[in-house]
Amino acid sequence: MLFVHYPKCTTCQKAKAWLDRRGLSCECRDIKAQNPTQAELRAWHAKSGLPLKRLFNTSGLQYKALELKDKLPTMSEEEQFALLASDGMLVRRPVLVGEDFAFFGFKEADWAARLEKK
Numbered sequence: 001m002l003f004v005h006y007p008k009c010t011t012c013q014k015a016k017a018w019l020d021r022r023g024l025s026c027e028c029r030d031i032k033a034q035n036p037t038q039a040e041l042r043a044w045h046a047k048s049g050l051p052l053k054r055l056f057n058t059s060g061l062q063y064k065a066l067e068l069k070d071k072l073p074t075m076s077e078e079e080q081f082a083l084l085a086s087d088g089m090l091v092r093r094p095v096l097v098g099e100d101f102a103f104f105g106f107k108e109a110d111w112a113a114r115l116e117k118k
Contacts, residue, residue, distance in 0.1 A: 001026035004036065004088075004095035012094040015106035019096075024115060026096070031088035036095070038085040044095060045081075047102040052080055055104055057092045 003019065003026040005012035019026060036044070045055060053072055057063055068090075072080065084090055092104040101114060 002029060002095075002097040003027065004029045004031050004091075004093065004097070006031050006089070006093055009093060011106050015094045015096070015111075018106070018108060018111065022116065031091060031093055031095070033088075035085055035088040036091060038081045041081055041084050041091070044097055044102040044104075047097065047100060048104055050104060052077060055084060055092055056080075057090055060089055062087055062089050 001024070003016065005016065005028065007013075007030060016028070041055065045052060048055075056068065056072070058069070063069075068083075075083070094103075094106055096103045096111065098114075103111060103114075
């Protein structure tokens with residue numbers, strides 16, 4: 001699995017601790033140091049089953065500074081993926097990617113339902 005996170009984010013820290021307590025190993029990647037590419041984001045989006053707007057970190061400073069709440073509805077999918085790939089801090093985190101799934105954000109119940117049955 002791939003765990004994409006921002007090390008200073010408390011939610012990411014909680015998610016990593018949750019994985020560690022369960023002995024679930026994963027490759028870790030700092031989202032600020034290495035932005036996800038458009039190709040990665042497209043693949044993860046397809047695996048997540050989420051609407052594209054749910055991939056955005058709506059709590060982030062960058063999201064607010066760019067006034068994306070008002071702009072996203074009029075942006076094309078291509079523009080949204082390009083924007084997400086331009087700055088990892090715009091992406092909802094943590095991101096946990098497996099062979100056939102991708103989670104954006106840490107919802108313990110969802111992660112547990114998927115990962116603890118294996």
